[in-house]
Amino acid sequence: MITAGIYGATGYTGVELVQLLHRHPHVRLGFATARSAAGQRLADVYPTVLDVPLISAEQVDLDGVDVVFCCLPHGTTIPTVQQALAAGVRVIDLSADFRLHSAAAYQRWYGSEHTAPQLLDEAVYGLPERYRARIRTARLVANPGCYPTSVILALGPLVQAGLLASPSVIVDSKSGISGAGRSVSLKTHFGERYDNFSAYNVGYSHRHIAEMEQETGCQITFAPHMLPVFRGILSTLYVSLQPATDPATMLAAYATYHDEPFVRVLPHGTLPELRHVVNTNLCVIGVQVVDVARGQYILVSVEDNLLKGASGQAVQNMNIMFGYDETTGLL
């Protein structure tokens, strides 16, 4: 039995974590923080969710805590992470603050200097399918972004197998609106999103591109879109493989996922739908050849952005870090 704490429990990823940890047989929730809702109870904010007291970050006592999850906004987590590590507490950070290895890249993409570059070196990118061994012993795990998880899991094996003929990959992603968070703003007003669909931050401006490129070595052209649903991401990838790569050869590259509990690759020509993964920790990948001779393929990768794309993957990382079966609390 371990004790976990959550910084930022009232956002969508935080409340998802509260529920996942509650169902987990080996975890006790030690504390949950909130800013404006500190002093209230979580059930005041989410009437359907268990009744957890919300404290301010200042009230946290790390004594006896084994692991903390940081669900704080990007750019605000470094002091919290440093404090936890100093107290000997392991950290799983769901922000983007430790996902890039290079302080220079961080500054370029996030627009400010990284104040703890040595932690960038130490942090392990929390994609179990790639870094399971390092996650096991990590003090600080940088939980991947939602879009990158769907993209890296689809691209990674093709890169490793040397199948890509060109590093240029086009990624057209569509996300449910929970990806925009729970803050009130006109862009998340029901009247703006209902019966609507739109692209945003297209081209070379979305920060998730940095993660995708770091982890795949590809050059990513990325256009995210906002779907009028709450949960889920579907990414459509357009790749150029070596000429004459047939579907069997391509699918063979994914054999590496054979024993993965949370990644499924479908037979050639069968494409996953969003609803197949909503409320699960799965990432499901489908492939469709466009032109064998030219090696043109389309990939479709789906996941629940709040689970495999965030809190579910965070719990998966925790299971690895503490020696539990990786699927505990996630099935």
Place this chain on the structure above:
Amino acid sequence: MITAGIYGATGYTGVELVQLLHRHPHVRLGFATARSAAGQRLADVYPTVLDVPLISAEQVDLDGVDVVFCCLPHGTTIPTVQQALAAGVRVIDLSADFRLHSAAAYQRWYGSEHTAPQLLDEAVYGLPERYRARIRTARLVANPGCYPTSVILALGPLVQAGLLASPSVIVDSKSGISGAGRSVSLKTHFGERYDNFSAYNVGYSHRHIAEMEQETGCQITFAPHMLPVFRGILSTLYVSLQPATDPATMLAAYATYHDEPFVRVLPHGTLPELRHVVNTNLCVIGVQVVDVARGQYILVSVEDNLLKGASGQAVQNMNIMFGYDETTGLL
């Protein structure tokens, strides 16, 4: 050709009016005001809508203006209305500030004293199907509420025909989320409303009850609900008619609507659906007997809350006030 002005053009009813007036062959839009968006253009706020400059209320010049529409929040319109009337400009007020005839009732329902009670006496309740003659000459028209329009149009003929056995009427209404306005708040966040449905302000607390009771003489039990759609209201009414009232007798009471351009009554047993009226200025009413012997009937009344329930009805009133065909710009 007349010149119209709009106070509060960036809310949902305001922008609907801008579009209706733009299509109206006899109206020129003289001005459109906004608070936070003053100085911008309407197309900055609604990229799809015509490009109208937005000024502050202080900048309004009423010279040459024939009519103004007030789409301001309840409780804030009285000075604006007084100013317009003083300048000889006729007013159609879409707020609730002049709908009740009694200052005492206003105070009871809205919680503050009405500072222009003599205007309460003068204002005409802008339901054309009941007050067409008075609207024609009115200086000040109080445009009905969205829920009351659907309810009064359904109940009125039954009351006038003396068919109600009991004044107690139960009204279970369901409205699209545009009824909650365009202000950002957690209750209109996509994540709170999508895939959800709920009642609110049930019982005796919703202010629209006052209008319904004033206009029908009935005692209304009212439960409004919020549908996960943008536009439209469907009200289900439960009434007790005189024992043994058969459907033909009941429907005969609605003959009064025979020449109404915007009210339709369906044959017994055929009930209207929300989509039948969305984007139209229609109110469509269906009736279903439950028990002839006991005179139990169910009525279903549907309308577009932003058109017949607000801005469309306001234009209908304007047409009457200025001698245009009542349907001009509304078909």
Place this chain on the structure above:
Amino acid sequence: MITAGIYGATGYTGVELVQLLHRHPHVRLGFATARSAAGQRLADVYPTVLDVPLISAEQVDLDGVDVVFCCLPHGTTIPTVQQALAAGVRVIDLSADFRLHSAAAYQRWYGSEHTAPQLLDEAVYGLPERYRARIRTARLVANPGCYPTSVILALGPLVQAGLLASPSVIVDSKSGISGAGRSVSLKTHFGERYDNFSAYNVGYSHRHIAEMEQETGCQITFAPHMLPVFRGILSTLYVSLQPATDPATMLAAYATYHDEPFVRVLPHGTLPELRHVVNTNLCVIGVQVVDVARGQYILVSVEDNLLKGASGQAVQNMNIMFGYDETTGLL
């Protein structure tokens, strides 16, 4: 460990049951039948669901089976139920065929003679909160309808406490579209339901009225509506209690639910929303006084129509019948 079979596994209630039983630690799924999909696997029909072979009803071997769930269409289950009982297998029937105690009532509401009236006598109405003791030993449990569950749970305690001043109760219910089943028809076409809302079978024609009246002794006026969502029912009830019944007295009647694992009654004035219960086996009830003097109250009762309104309640009944903790597999 018991072995269960499912007749009709490809409809919405059937596939929900497959998933619930899969998660249940004490149940082995012995068989699952389908008509048109017999010979296929459930994962062919629902790619996200576990891979269960589908056989035809004729291929069923009841040897070693402890309980069967019938998810067959109304009016078709009697031979299947008789066969199972003859083989010593206990039955939980999710159709309406055994819910009414009286063969005459069955004929009146369902339009055909009941061919096994002695089983009507024997069948236990499977609402655990009312009939737990009888369910424990029943051979045949008639699982309640979705609408009736939400209504009977809200009304029952008021009836038992003698608080109703009039037996007449108005029930305005709103259901997600899964209630209309998975058969293809224009009425469930996305284009007909999206962005729409409508009443259907209003008045005295919906068969669920018979169950509600049988179980509550009330006279129910019922108007069901179809919400543009997939899951969930919200019922709004209008009741007349004894004059001067205050909220505390009224809520005291619900103390009977104090230890119920799947019924929650909220404090006076707090009303449940649909999303509070979707994907749970809960029925949550809220109450709002309209007029204490006249005893007028509004109740709001919500549930997931596929769980507490169907398959979840069926598993709850199974747990009771076989001596498992009532919540096993349902939390």
Place this chain on the structure above:
Amino acid sequence: MITAGIYGATGYTGVELVQLLHRHPHVRLGFATARSAAGQRLADVYPTVLDVPLISAEQVDLDGVDVVFCCLPHGTTIPTVQQALAAGVRVIDLSADFRLHSAAAYQRWYGSEHTAPQLLDEAVYGLPERYRARIRTARLVANPGCYPTSVILALGPLVQAGLLASPSVIVDSKSGISGAGRSVSLKTHFGERYDNFSAYNVGYSHRHIAEMEQETGCQITFAPHMLPVFRGILSTLYVSLQPATDPATMLAAYATYHDEPFVRVLPHGTLPELRHVVNTNLCVIGVQVVDVARGQYILVSVEDNLLKGASGQAVQNMNIMFGYDETTGLL
């Protein structure tokens, strides 16, 4: 004043046409055909739409008819078109049967021989922005497909300006469900599409590719997706322009649309949303540079698939053919 007839008036494009023609000041609807609904009235099928009698195709009398719209399924229109032309009636065909110029291409994409290849030569592809002069005098206009309209309007000016560095273009399109038609099937069941999103016919299999390639000369990789909304298409295009093409140069190519009533090109970096065009005949295009040096750009093109993507464009073509102002009945 001209007289028009509609073959296939009960599908989504047919009923849209009925409404557009009804609003058109210079058109009288001569007849409307249906198959299964022949003998009924259109208001029986669509209660909200005007009441037009539906006849069978066999009952059509072409005497006095000036133009017919064919809204029949692909592969079934040839005899109807031949009969109309023989009777001296001009034809606007909304099916795909006359969109390709080459009988060989038709056979390759549609899998059957084209039985009227001489009409393929004669038919004019009904995209006014490209073929206005030829449409004016055409006997037979092949109304473009919904996806191709959004794609060709976005790509065409870049091709004409010689800006494309590579003929390979990736098109990721997302369409509302009305694109799948009104026929009942599991794939358009509310339960399958609500809260879901998926790709279909990706790669080189969708027949609309043939039109796009014919009209642009590009090599199109195409992945259509189905959005959980009713109307609208958003296409995201990834193009490689000549190295160092800056946004101003790129946008200059679109000057050709300057006087087009139904195409709008937004300033660089402003992208259109689906709701901007729903219920309009507009196609709105936005562009975003990814990398000037490499000439990488993303285009977003939106339209209402039932209007500019089908019936609205058909009326636009009719206006051109009969010398009316091109926007008549479409604003």
